[in-house]
Amino acid sequence: MDRVCYLCQELPPDGDWSLEHIIPNALGGRWKSRSLLCRVCNSTTGSEIDAALCREVGWPMNMMGLTRERKPVPKQVVTLPDGSEYLRDAQGRLWPRHAIGYEQLDGNQVTLSIQARNRREARAKLREYEKKYPGKIDVEQFMSSLTETVQPHRSPVNFTSSGVGSSAALRAVAKIAANAFIEWGGLPDQIMECISFIRGESSRQLVRWYYVDEVWPDRGDMDVTHVVALRAGAPGEGLWGYVELFRIYRFAVQLSAAHKGPIVHRDYVYDIGQKRVVTDAQPVFSPGALDLEDGGVDLEAIRAVGSHMMRIAEWRSLEASFGEAIGKAFTEAVAANPNATTEDLLRHLHTYLDPVLLAVIQAGVRRDGSR
Ligand SMILES: [Zn+2]
DSSP: OOOOOOOTOOOOOGOOOOOESOOOOOGGGOOEEEOOOBBHHHHHHHIIIIHHHHHHHHHHHTTTTOOSSSSSSOEEEEEEEOOOOOEEEEEEEEESSSSSEEEEEEEEEEEEEEESSSHHHHHHHHHHHHHHHHTTTTTHHHHHEEEEEOOOOOOOEEEEESSSSOOOHHHHHHHHHHHOOOTTTOOOGGHHHHHHHHHHHHOOOEEEEOOOOOOOOTTOTTTOEEEEEEEOOOSSSOEEEEETTTTEEEEEEESSSSSSOOOOEEEEETTTTTTOOOOOOOOOOTTOOOEEEEEEEHHHHHHHHHHHHHHHHHHHHHHHHHHHHEEEEEHHHHHHTOOOOOOHHHHHHHHHHHHHHHHHHHHHHHHHTTO
């Protein structure tokens, strides 16, 4: 029998299979298959449900400076302690959301300063002030005095993230488990109810949060992982999937309530920071008689993993800043003198490293509350 697309149960016309990421590319997933979904189902589920999941749980990509296979990681809205909002790129640099102008009044003197993402925005902002203060502003002179700066930012920022757990996002979680099941040789017939759920045709909830047990108690302190584990034991216990995203978000998926065998025990563990599949991990996931009706959200658990992730993110971003500074200094030193000595290198290193160190020190002071 020819293999069919497991979602629409059709043989793709002209063998028009598409490349399905088992865990979405936007979440840094790299495991993929060309024999799961037809092009139509891939693009429909991509825009309808994967997009919702990525919107809701995708922020660690930016926060941890992770990379994905296709397209750069999008900038993320963050809020500084003073309430101002910026866009943060995956290198940890902050960009104004729009051009910002500051006016400072001193007697009958007004001092203007402008922050913008590029010269075009700066000029538009200046035109606004030109209207407000007719004949007082020389736009071209102001433009010629603009300076471009890139400043590493180390003080705490808050990531603005939307709620998690929309029904579209939960369907996308079910698809991750179903993708893995089919890819590992399971038959669509065995998980029909789950397939209806992914297609949005079943009202029964088949996905729940899973913080019942820590599935991998001896995991590395700095590891950030995606996990897909499938389990089916004795008949009557059902076929279950465990899906973990960025270590924080943990779900159980009921692939089939009526699984009659065989026994299933498969794991996929991906270290997203190191970009490697972990082969010696043995997640302990024993769904037994897990109750789907029980919401299973443990806010304390999410918060604890979340703050642990913040520490990992800080470390990763600090490491990246140092790496970048050293790289730039080296390039510059060698460009100036192909036979640059260590001493030459050090001179250039100060230029790039000092701002990073200063930012770290300032952030430390601020966090102690002593400023
Ligand atoms: Zn299809």
